[in-house]
Amino acid sequence: MLSPNQDEHAHSKDPVKYGELVILGYNGSLPGGDRGRKKSRFALYRRAKANGVRPSTVHILTNPQDSKVSECVGSVKPSNVHIFTSPQDSKAVNSKGHHSISFTLSRNQTVVVEYCHDPDTDMFQIGRSTESPIDFVVTDTTGGSKETEDSSVSPSTISRFACRVVCQRHPPYTARIYAAGFDSSKNIFLGEKATKWKNPDGHMDGLTTNGVLVMHPEGFPDDSKQGAWREISVCGDVYTLRETRSGPVRGQLAQGESSALQDGSLVDLCGATLLWRTAEGLLRAPTLRHLDALRLELNAGRPQCPVGLNTLAFPSLPRSHSLEERQPWVYLTCGHVHGRHDWGQRPERHREEGGRGEDGGGGAAGVGGNRECPLCRSVGPYVPLWLGSEPALYVDAGAPTHTFTPCGHVCSERTARYWAETPLPHGTHAFRPTCPFCSTPLAPAPGFSRLIFQGPVD
Structure with missing residues (x-):
């Protein structure tokens, strides 16, 4: 019952x-x-x-002459510890069909912890x-x-x-x-x-x-x-x-x-x-529907490219990573949002010194290379913006106002700040903050930029 x-x-x-x-x-x-x-x-x-299991019986499979038996069991043998010294006993333990964890101490001794149903x-x-x-x-x-x-x-x-x-x-x-x-x-x-x-x-x-x-x-x-x-x-x-x-x-x-x-x-x-x-x-946590409502609200503000004066719009959620004509782009150093354009290309020597060339970021012109912002003349990477569309990664339901650098994934300020301050394991002993949406290592602190949109001029 x-x-x-x-x-x-x-x-x-x-x-x-x-x-x-x-x-x-x-x-x-x-x-x-x-x-x-x-x-x-x-x-x-x-x-x-x-289908859970829990530890039950401990079996010690050992050579009779192995002096480590006493070391493993201790001076008093618990009632749930069984010591086996014959190959037949060893095979019987391993063929019971129960869950078990085997600890090989040496060629002559193995401790098998048998698990039972929980x-x-x-x-x-x-x-x-x-x-x-x-x-x-x-x-x-x-x-x-x-x-x-x-x-x-x-x-x-x-x-x-x-x-x-x-x-x-x-x-x-x-x-x-x-x-x-x-x-x-x-x-x-x-x-x-x-x-x-x-x-x-x-x-x-x-x-x-x-x-x-x-x-x-x-x-x-x-x-x-x-x-x-x-x-x-x-x-x-x-x-x-x-x-x-x-x-x-x-x-x-x-x-x-x-x-x-x-x-x-x-x-x-x-x-x-x-x-x-x-x-x-x-x-x-926010839902995908909520994130899409924030996207529609942002697009309803009709942000414009300061250079081409064309209206920008984030593509529908989720997950399409093909660039669209009205895709917003950003100068990461200053946060000014534009449409895709060829203005502000740096001379070849600057691109070689400052980063990858025009096609260094997934085939999109200018991604990864340094560009000069036409509004404030700051020089830095120029990348397309992508909305973060995994709701579980958000720490709040705030508006998409910030972007991780250098990848261009957009989320709320609190979410950007949290992940930029969270070092994740990297390699054998290093830790580094990464974008939670794409696992790109973040630029040095703060690791994100505030987006600056220009509204419609009409």
Whole structure:
């Protein structure tokens, strides 16, 4: 019989929504379109039947002469720890069909933590693999909203079974993040060279090769303040960062910190960064319809190009990245908005010194090269403007008044300021602010510009 909490949504037409994971850099959809489990955002709903698991029995598979048995088990053997010394016993453990995590300590010893069914949780797995255990397939994100077309050129740094999110099936529906996911054999395998250890309470834990990093902001989204980046272990404990992304020595245990995701939490998989929005947070966030209403309101003001005196208009949302005739363009140094024109081309030597040439930015004339603004004579990049069309990335529902530099994605001032002040992991030990809509690294602070539109002259 269901408890009152469990029964609360049992007869509801709408399934319980835990939240959504949104990949930074795709502005609403993957370049080739969202298909199946491979898409730019993934909604986590309460499953019809719980599929969560929890640790149960610990098996130590060891050579009888291995002196490390006592080191691993401790002076008193817990009742749920089984020591096996024969190959037949080892095979029996591995063939039970239960979920398990294997910690290989040496060629002679492996600790296998067996997991049993947990009726109170749902588990969702994220990774690069397209095998059935993965619910949300994530590939490496490159700057400019482009997926890596040939993975053989640049091997992926995202694990095939990168992480798992475990959600409580009843209120408050807490979602927790864990490094590593179970493979098709229901196993997580940490080899001999993996970073792993035994905690003071006796349970084994470890880190994945490139790690799963998490940042919990404070006061998101109303009064957002960035938190510290941490690393999550396979068992969900929180640690300070290693010296480098795949360093052999784990960081310090972050006392009092939790793996529970909160609205605005960022999860980095070393190749892609995901934003977690709770169901409640999404209800307060702007919708695509609201963003389009702001676009129509902006276009209704009939902004004009100061040079051609033609009326400008942002193309309809979302996601078209083909330039249109009335597309607004901006001089990023000063923020003056124009239409596309050839005025103010700098001599070739200036373009070579200051940036890419005329066709350096996606084939559009002048993108990436330096141009001189006809209104204020400031010199800098001249790029087309694109509205940010992924609502989950906004921290408010304000008007589109600012643009990230140098990519030209437009959003509200608070949203631009928040992301420009949020360093995201880059490489093995660096962090840098990037545009959340296209993953382009931002220019030095402030990383965004206020847009200056000219109204109609008639």
